[in-house]
Amino acid sequence: MATRPKKTSPKTADPKNFSAEQTLEYYREMMLIRRFEEKAGQLYGMGLIGGFCHLYIGQEAVVTGVQSAMVEGDSVITSYRDHGHMLACGMDAKGVMAELTGREGGYSKGKGGSMHMFSVERGFFGGHGIVGAQVPLGTGIAFAHKYNETGKISATYLGDGAVNQGQVYEAFNMAALWKLPALIIIENNQYGMGTAVGRASASTELFKRGQAYGIPGEQVDGMDVFKVFAAAQNAVDYIRSGKGPMILEMKTYRYRGHSMSDPAKYRSKEEVQKMRSEQDPIERLKEFILSAGHSDEAALKAIDKEIKAIVTEAADFAQTSPEPQPSELYTDVYV
């Protein structure tokens, strides 16, 4: 987060209020996530990544916009669709990719994998494989910020599949009761694994899920990074002022299956194609950048090239970093 340029902090979502520098930074970050995930998908296809691997492609604007409203010292926690969040927290692509391949150079020394990665240094608390469990944990992180009077906040991401877990509401209740500095971001990508939101949730207006606890909520176009940032900034200001938690529902879409082995037969190709061609967060941003004159095709291509180099380097590292030593099996069970 320290690497991010100074924000202009526009209070509205009008792209014209964002500097060229910040706009290009968004492009860079979203492109990094997308290329990283595509590469992860490729390495999975080659058998270099095993187990479960949940890609974030299509949802890049959410984490990019939200994280740009956070400051150094704030904390982040999320579910198992976590690669994008780690990159947006400033974690090193090499360490993330090497964890995906289960190598010594991974963030968890190869012992966590795709779903379980952490960086205390970057304020990233995982990467959790149990749907919804990160919500009480993230609320507990907010509790610690309040207890220690750090002035910082905790951002907890969950999906539309997790919103029906009971513990989510247990956490909402206590977050509101104790006025904890907790930002809740519901990434509504329309499907919990293969189940469409409307088939799982009696009410699909997920931003209203905090109403019973007096937690304000807002629905946001999660495919528009400017709108995401503006909503996040307002929420962060509200939370930092001590008023308690706030919920943002980001309407977004994942292009790929739930995990790599999901053939995605529960939705039509046309639906996916329509989202990609009409709503793609990166394409939308690119069009704006060009029309606003923030940059030109050649300069964006240069950024793409830089990103490609970062991702290639990460993939190389992830394949050359050795597997963990057998002795690692026994470390980190106890302090």
Place this chain on the structure above:
Amino acid sequence: MSIDILMPALSPTMTEGTLAKWLVNEGDSVNSGDVIAEIETDKATMEVEAVDEGVVAKLLVAEGTENVAVNSVIAVLAEEGEDASSVSAGGSAPTPAVAQAAAAPAPAAAAPAAPAAAPVSAASQAEAEWDGPTKTLSVREALRDAMAEEMRANEQVFLMGEEVAEYNGAYKVSQGLLDEFGSKRVIDTPITEQGFTGIAVGAAFMGLRPIVEFMTFNFAMQAIDQIINSAAKTLYMSGGQIKSPIVFRGANGAASRVAAQHSQCYGAWYSHVPGLHVVSPYSAADAKGLLKSAIRSETPVVFLENELLYGDTGEVPDSDDWTVPIGKAKIVRSGSDVTITAFSIMVKKALAAADALAEQGISAEVIDLRSLRPLDTKTILASVRKTNRIVTCEEGWGQSGIGAEISARIMEQAFDYLDAPVTRVYGEDVPMPYAANLEQLALPQAEHIVEAAKAVCYK
């Protein structure tokens, strides 16, 4: 430079598949994310997306081909500026690690097989003999004093749970703590075990040192996912980055006449889990000394108390510094004919049994396990090597219980010292009944221990 497109694995188990359909032709330009082919696996038809951009130079595998091995080259892509027609099949480009891919699924080098290499964890320093002043305390007061002293010593320690503050604890264990430490550090929670346990674990990730009181451990089943998946495993999953210095404490086991859902021993359950420490004291002194150790520990500790023992009193070292190390059993009565192991309230019954056995000329050595994980195998084995007989006692069910574990360790490490089979005393294999007579029948009593000890002594 050309790029090889490889037959992808689309699930963890796929080794080959059918290349059902090409969606691009030679000469077509593709961008990242474009769907270029359809592949049929044993489970489904899946789309293959391009990762790189370029021009399709060659399609090497005809559509409809079956049994195409994962990682074989199925097409070649020419990169921007490259003449697609000059690209040769399986081009000379550094194919992204096909060889490594083949090697990757191979298991890591065999780990050392000896179970001795498994982590037993810290907590091995000897317990200091106490010859200073003591005071008479109930187990309840000893637990409270332990919390109060540790809270005075460290601002990061706090207590949360149902009724711990204004009510002074459902069993009055936290009596007076709200008055002394205030509502910031003694926190009443809603009745919401999974939620507040998760919140406490999240706070521990941040370096706070929560003490979570469960009114009883029966209710902690609501929260067992957070205890095991979040508290116990995160250190490992984070490669050592994230600790969970937290204590989960409360009444465990049968109380009196509260029936099946409120009468269960969780000792065996939690002792199964690497990453946790599990303690279950009997005496007031151990209750205090072990709770202080648990609060100071960087490891999540499950601290199993017993409601029926809260009022029992004992002599407790009168010192803020005195602690009992986790992982050490205690010989509470020396003997030579038979070893009896027990924990928590069963220690009381084992001591009563030992008295009865003494009257019948049998000298029993009673070991209070105190810690269930790490289990102090060394102390148990030393005793068995001396007495050559052992009876294990626990209130919980026998299957996969603490006695079963002790029995297995003795088979492995002291088989030749045994003069009789290891014998277990445990709760009847039924949910706890309500009727007074049936409850008595379901619980292991001192008489059962006496019978078992006599049997292994062939008397």
